[in-house]
Amino acid sequence: MASPSPADRRLVEEVCAGQRRSIARAMAVAESTAPGKRALCALIHRRAGRAQIVGITGVPGAGKSSLVRALAQRIRAGGRRVGIVAIDPSSPFSGGAILGDRIRMTELAGDPGIFIRSMATRGALGGLSPSTHDVIDVLDAAGFEVVLVETVGVGQDEVEIVQAAHTVVVVSAPGLGDEVQAIKAGVLEIADIHVVSKSDRPEARKTAADLRTMLRLGSIGRIGSTWSIPVIATSAQRRDGIDDLVTAVGGHLAHLHATGEIAVRRRRIVEMRIVKAAEDLVREQLLVRRRDALEAVLARTLAGETDPHAAARELLGAAVGPAG
Amino acid sequence: MASPSPADRRLVEEVCAGQRRSIARAMAVAESTAPGKRALCALIHRRAGRAQIVGITGVPGAGKSSLVRALAQRIRAGGRRVGIVAIDPSSPFSGGAILGDRIRMTELAGDPGIFIRSMATRGALGGLSPSTHDVIDVLDAAGFEVVLVETVGVGQDEVEIVQAAHTVVVVSAPGLGDEVQAIKAGVLEIADIHVVSKSDRPEARKTAADLRTMLRLGSIGRIGSTWSIPVIATSAQRRDGIDDLVTAVGGHLAHLHATGEIAVRRRRIVEMRIVKAAEDLVREQLLVRRRDALEAVLARTLAGETDPHAAARELLGAAVGPAG
Numbered sequence: 218m219a220s221p222s223p224a225d226r227r228l229v230e231e232v233c234a235g236q237r238r239s240i241a242r243a244m245a246v247a248e249s250t251a252p253g254k255r256a257l258c259a260l261i262h263r264r265a266g267r268a269q270i271v272g273i274t275g276v277p278g279a280g281k282s283s284l285v286r287a288l289a290q291r292i293r294a295g296g297r298r299v300g301i302v303a304i305d306p307s308s309p310f311s312g313g314a315i316l317g318d319r320i321r322m323t324e325l326a327g328d329p330g331i332f333i334r335s336m337a338t339r340g341a342l343g344g345l346s347p348s349t350h351d352v353i354d355v356l357d358a359a360g361f362e363v364v365l366v367e368t369v370g371v372g373q374d375e376v377e378i379v380q381a382a383h384t385v386v387v388v389s390a391p392g393l394g395d396e397v398q399a400i401k402a403g404v405l406e407i408a409d410i411h412v413v414s415k416s417d418r419p420e421a422r423k424t425a426a427d428l429r430t431m432l433r434l435g436s437i438g439r440i441g442s443t444w445s446i447p448v449i450a451t452s453a454q455r456r457d458g459i460d461d462l463v464t465a466v467g468g469h470l471a472h473l474h475a476t477g478e479i480a481v482r483r484r485r486i487v488e489m490r491i492v493k494a495a496e497d498l499v500r501e502q503l504l505v506r507r508r509d510a511l512e513a514v515l516a517r518t519l520a521g522e523t524d525p526h527a528a529a530r531e532l533l534g535a536a537v538g539p540a541g
Numbered sequence: 542m543a544s545p546s547p548a549d550r551r552l553v554e555e556v557c558a559g560q561r562r563s564i565a566r567a568m569a570v571a572e573s574t575a576p577g578k579r580a581l582c583a584l585i586h587r588r589a590g591r592a593q594i595v596g597i598t599g600v601p602g603a604g605k606s607s608l609v610r611a612l613a614q615r616i617r618a619g620g621r622r623v624g625i626v627a628i629d630p631s632s633p634f635s636g637g638a639i640l641g642d643r644i645r646m647t648e649l650a651g652d653p654g655i656f657i658r659s660m661a662t663r664g665a666l667g668g669l670s671p672s673t674h675d676v677i678d679v680l681d682a683a684g685f686e687v688v689l690v691e692t693v694g695v696g697q698d699e700v701e702i703v704q705a706a707h708t709v710v711v712v713s714a715p716g717l718g719d720e721v722q723a724i725k726a727g728v729l730e731i732a733d734i735h736v737v738s739k740s741d742r743p744e745a746r747k748t749a750a751d752l753r754t755m756l757r758l759g760s761i762g763r764i765g766s767t768w769s770i771p772v773i774a775t776s777a778q779r780r781d782g783i784d785d786l787v788t789a790v791g792g793h794l795a796h797l798h799a800t801g802e803i804a805v806r807r808r809r810i811v812e813m814r815i816v817k818a819a820e821d822l823v824r825e826q827l828l829v830r831r832r833d834a835l836e837a838v839l840a841r842t843l844a845g846e847t848d849p850h851a852a853a854r855e856l857l858g859a860a861v862g863p864a865g
Contacts, residue, residue, distance in 0.1 A: 255850045262848040277600065350849070372696010487842050487849060491835065492827050494853035496820040503816050511815065518811050524586040525674065525811060526579045529818035 272379030275388030283453035300356030596703030599712030607777035624680030
């Protein structure tokens, strides 16, 4: 890698000093595919590593956004700074703003100890992925003690994003239909903390009891951890259970450090980041930089002279090892 | 690529002759990461290309599975054979079977002109992606005239799978909450045909009118196509609108051929497949075959000697071109 430019170094210092405009600018570069992006992200990555990253996921309609808002306010009340990265299109922090939720967002946006970044996913029309992890690094380097990352836990990319966290909170809502809940099944097993939202609803008690039973029977839960996964009932409206959630999030981090599990978790996060970066790099190379090569092999695939796997292998060249 | 084995050639002939056990066996290989997978898939790909691939997507709760069932039965009644690939965890064809929907599935499974394959996504715990397109190729080569591919249109991988179709059907349900509908917004623009399910519900008329307004205003719809996107109200229970949907699906294919848009569509599908195959190949290489190299660079990343992007670039080597 080329040595970083003086401008990059200055920007990084401003980010680390917590200057909001520089944070926003660094994020814009991190989300882009600009040529200088990787040099800047490498510099920022070196300054990150102190924040607790908390992934929050659940099906649409589970009330994740209200929970994130209540959680952020409570952590702020305790004196810590909070970064929020919202990748959920239903979130008031991102796409939900379209639905008129902007008011709720500004409720937090006036606080200098809170920084909110909403990101779109690669989207329906394909293209390149935004670099969620690089954006998290910016908030981390800028000294936000907690970074909340919110996604919809349905798509596999979205689940992987939230899973690259120190602490994963899975939100279940009482009274959602079976079809919606079924989707969540695969997500339940990645939770360090379960939240049952909308605890004012009558079905909430049953949902919490069901989760506790599943945990007791071992049908969900993390292998190789001694952490006892709590089930917390919350009501963002009434602010019920939010203190318990803050305590659990802090308790989980303390557990990771006390048991040494933090090393395992950090390793897994870095592994996911490297693999994701490799995938993104390949996609970018093919769609942008090596477009001509893609076009050529595409024409031959359409003509039936080769097939998509062989075409991909050919494009990747020798770097990917012997043919399988 | 090594020349195909006699066993592979025989299996492919059996697949093309429509032998169900051979189809299932070829699919199992296509879904696997077995060493011989690519050779077999290349052979099968050469025999595929006649089926109309119809992607069907929508948010959880939109009634996609009931629609797929009704659609498959109606196409069968017209004498054509139908393959179904269900990647939706809420589908009765895949994960939904857990919920006791198996009865509905067997309703179709007794028909030799229907072949159903349910697939899991890469899942919450990461790992390798199943090769949806290779499975579709098997059904295509086996002579199924129509292949219905069902996913939940929320995650970006899932949207891309369904988008790699000749005809994309997006299912909207009346009366789902705003938060759920917001997620769908990004999916609406990929539709060739809109379906409003559960047309017996009073809100269905408004949902259909909203879609027609959006289409008229050009806020959704495909750029560069002269196809007039229909909005079809269906009720899977009452079998309302299913004939219209079959007609629209057939009409769309005829339109693609008449206008030459089929070439654009085929190109896009192959491009998506090549890029996806390249990503999968890289993931597989790193997680499985080049695990030692990944471990080594992972250790250096954890030690702060490098960053995830540089680590990925180093692992991919020279194949991905000059540093950016």
